[in-house]
Amino acid sequence: MSREAAGLYVHVPFCLTRCGYCDFNTYAGLDHLKSGYVDALAAEAEMWLDDWSGTSFVSVFFGGGTPTTLPAATLAHLLNAFRTWCELASGAEITSEANPDTVDQPYLCALLDGGVTRLSMGVQSFDPVVLESLERVHSPDSARRAFAAARSAGFADVNLDLIYGANGESLRSWCRTLEEAVSLGPEHLSCYALTVEPSTPLGRSVAAGLVPTPDADVQAEMYAATCEVLAGAGYEHYEVSNWATPGHRCIHNLGYWEGRPYVGIGAGAHSYRGGLRWWNVRPPAQYLEMVARGERPIGGEERLSDEDRRLERLLLGLRTADGVPPEWVEPDRATEFVTAGLAERRNGRLSLTDRGMFLANDVVLELG
Ligand code: SF4
Known part of the structure; x- marks a missing residue:
């Protein structure tokens, strides 16, 4: 394995x-x-x-x-x-x-x-x-x-x-x-x-x-x-x-x-693994106090729903040149964006064009 x-x-x-x-x-x-x-x-x-x-x-x-x-x-x-x-x-x-x-x-x-x-x-x-x-x-x-x-x-x-x-x-x-x-x-x-x-x-x-x-x-x-x-x-x-x-x-x-897990250490650092996101307290003095007490200095956490994870994978995938599998996007929407010059089909994937990348956040919300 x-x-x-x-x-x-x-x-x-x-x-x-x-x-x-x-x-x-x-x-x-x-x-x-x-x-x-x-x-x-x-x-x-x-x-x-x-x-x-x-x-x-x-x-x-x-x-x-x-x-x-x-x-x-x-x-x-x-x-x-x-x-x-x-x-x-x-x-x-x-x-x-x-x-x-x-x-x-x-x-x-x-x-x-x-x-x-x-x-x-x-x-x-x-x-x-x-x-x-x-x-x-x-x-x-x-x-x-x-x-x-x-x-x-x-x-x-x-x-x-x-x-x-x-x-x-x-x-x-x-x-x-x-x-x-x-x-x-x-x-x-x-x-x-x-x-x-x-x-x-x-x-x-x-x-x-x-x-x-x-x-x-x-x-x-x-x-x-x-x-x-x-x-x-x-x-x-x-x-x-x-x-x-x-x-x-x-x-x-x-x-x-690409959704790889990561651990962040230090004041305000964020971590992510398996749909769970958590973050440390931001003020350095508070961070130091918690660690000195032997506590994990966590300030909060958030469990992503399946829908959150789907949207996030789409958003992050479309930010990269490799794009996403075309089936992640509803076909008529994808065609609309291809026609508008914001996305293109490349190597069996759907990717944003340079113009689409500049507008990435808005485009992804529309495509999601
Ligand atoms: S204050 Fe300036 S140098 Fe420091 S992290 Fe922000 S942008 Fe970078």
Whole structure:
């Protein structure tokens, strides 16, 4: 019998500063919690030991927040601690997110030596005006330096995260960012449309009329340009917001889209297995208290109904280039979407076109 494959997500909620658009569970100014937090991550991992014995972990993802605000030796130490309670598959993909201002070549050498195999760098833009509008702390130059340091340290699997549609960004500026990203030659690119979350400083500025709402038509043009430029540069568009050179799709994120189980540890981390989704408490201090008491720091859980699971499989499947089996969608609806240029039948599957992918959430709700 084949063994269950799973992913491990590790949430590091510390950042140098908070970017105005960010609604992740992250904090600036909590450095005094770092050492206790690292101990708690190892302790929480151990609490899951029995539940996941016999599972082969094919990926580990240090996300956040900014994991590289922790010393490289600490991330390596955590990785070793995880190896004592779970089995990492041979060749497992081990990713760390990184902010350009937190890494240099010695740091990245130590990270690679410590077992991290893949780097995902939050670059967002190579235009200083756009970086300022996003309230990023780093400059285009520090992103260039960090990428060069990753290469000279020996990272052969690097993702760059980019964001399009910020206030002050034109289609031309976005295309220049894309071209510069391509010229660096990363194996993977994630390109996200800026979304405005009401609870963020950006959301409040938009609500107060101080900053315009991103223009959906301009973002659609930027998305179309992204598809064109990256296809021309040899990247496979394998998920709505993700492109990779052959052989470099992100195993960890593919797991989310393919319904592979995962356990998330750390403040606010989510987990999923067999139709049950659960999540940890968000405030780091509460997380630390619960783990210190020997309690699993669970904040809530949700059992998905069969209908929820069907819709979720459809939504996630259609986000990927491989699409879904055609019988998952009512035939007349599928034909309608194919005729409208939003979906296509490819290799015996139903997949979204680039235009359909830009509208993925709306399209899937209609198709479901
Ligand atoms: S660096 Fe990333 S996680 Fe941290 S505040 Fe900015 S967007 Fe959020």
